Amino acid sequence: MTTFTFKKDEKLCSQKIIGDLFLKGSSFLCYPLKVVWKAEPLPFPVPLQVVFSVPKRLFKRAHDRNLLKRRLREAYRYHKHELNELLTAHKQQVALMIVYIAKEELTFAQIDEAMIKMIDKFKKNETLTN
RNA sequence: UUCGCAGGCUGUUCUAUCGCCUCGAUUUAUCGGGGAGGAAAGUCCGGGCAAUACAGGGCGCCAUGCUUCUUAACGAGAAGGCGGGUGUAAGUUCGCAGUAGUGUAACAGAAAAUAACCGUCCGUCAACUGACGGAUAAGGGUGAAAAGGUAGGGUAAGAGCCUACCGGUAGUUAUGGCAACAUAAUUAGCCGUACGCCUCAUGGAUUGUAAGGCCAAAUAUAUUAUGAGUUCCUCGGAACACAGGGCUGCCCGCCCUGGUUUUGACCAAUGCAAAUUGAUUAAGAGUCAUAAGGGGUAGGCUGCAUGAGACUAUUGGUGACAAUAGUACUAGAUAAAUGAUAGAAUGAAAAACAGAACCCGGCUUACAGGCCUGCGAUUUUU
């Protein structure tokens, strides 16, 4: 059964884990997205927690960053069930960060496409490490 | 009609599907309610709230600066006054305490404020060229700025030196105005400008909700109790002109900490004494274990949204605004919620600036399109 909800439990809020991600996490690039991830025990019974980030360096206005983060979140919401299934099968918990690195505002359709591509790539990586 | 000026308002709406934050209900999965702005922005001011500080004195620093009013308060706002710039006009924009004292004004120019370079006049020498001494601010060129302007009298020549008119300054009086101030009369002296320092009045303690308060895993641990172990080291008071820190921007002064100096429980010996030497008792701590336990990290709760509030109406006021009555409760997140897709309406195109982070009052800046009110100029018609 595929659900499209996106509750608080699935967001990564702990500053400690985020700090850890940047120190020890592995990452790959999939323009216009950059993904940082790490297998990590999480405080909630969910397969993965995720953070979305749009750098202030690229978009000065808070309003533009908000818009892009919302589009990212929306795209993630539609496609995350694939990752969920994969990780529950492997019985793993993963912390994930998705950084937007394009310099211009992309439309929802473009971001959606990129998200699908990214998830494919992630699946391959995941199977490799196991 | 066209072109303008001023002020105000608005800032897409609706439906379906999938979602987000929050509150409530039933109850553990559903249902219902609510969910960004006029600037939420810049952080330029003011206030609330909170914590800390606050024996006192002197000096300094910063802000404001025409008048009256508004306001919780302000460096904000309203109305008015005076002066300058700009526009045909409606308007718009900038400035404003005091002058007792004191400083500066490059270059140019004789001189930048107790002015003599040229010129004019007088005297002496000299002898037709001038030299020296004096008087003189009418004329000349320089400059951003040149010693009130014009006319007449006056004089050796001139000059507010005198007079008339005009301009300006200061005082007095009258009228109008709450006042700034305006108008008129009169008197005085004969009158420069700009920017500072300075003086006067009023205000200013510091830090910000990541403030502050509460609860509290894991790990380490102050302290206390009990037990075990050990004899290496430490202990209290006073003074100081030394060092560091705090009150505070600086000084005085005061306080704290360190350092230095001095003294030191009891017994015995020596000694008149001061003191010196030797030995001793008692108690506690540092180590380990167990228990209690405080502060406190991750994390959570609170602060946190009923307010100097908002909207509507009436009344008062030129206005900022105030008073009275009624209405509803209207974001509260915490790596941070409002989005996506599809369709419809208006439209040429859903399209401007832009996202709450403790809360209010202002200011400033950004802003597509649309609407309303008042006023001015011009043209045409009547």
Next chain:
RNA sequence: GUGGAUGUAGCUCAGUUGGUUAGAGCACUGGUUUGUGGUACCAGGGGUCGUGGGUUCAAGCCCCAUCUUCCACC
């Protein structure tokens, strides 16, 4: 959130109390020296002083607004 700094030639910086024409080093261009290049020497070009207003006779400097870049604290 709070507080502070910065902007001047292509680059790195001076320019302090407003005053004549905004300087220095490197870089650039031309010339001299050399068989050639470098070095050295001589000369030259290049600036809306971040932007827009204001004060003043006069503004890179003073005042106001705004933009850029950077830093500190928690």
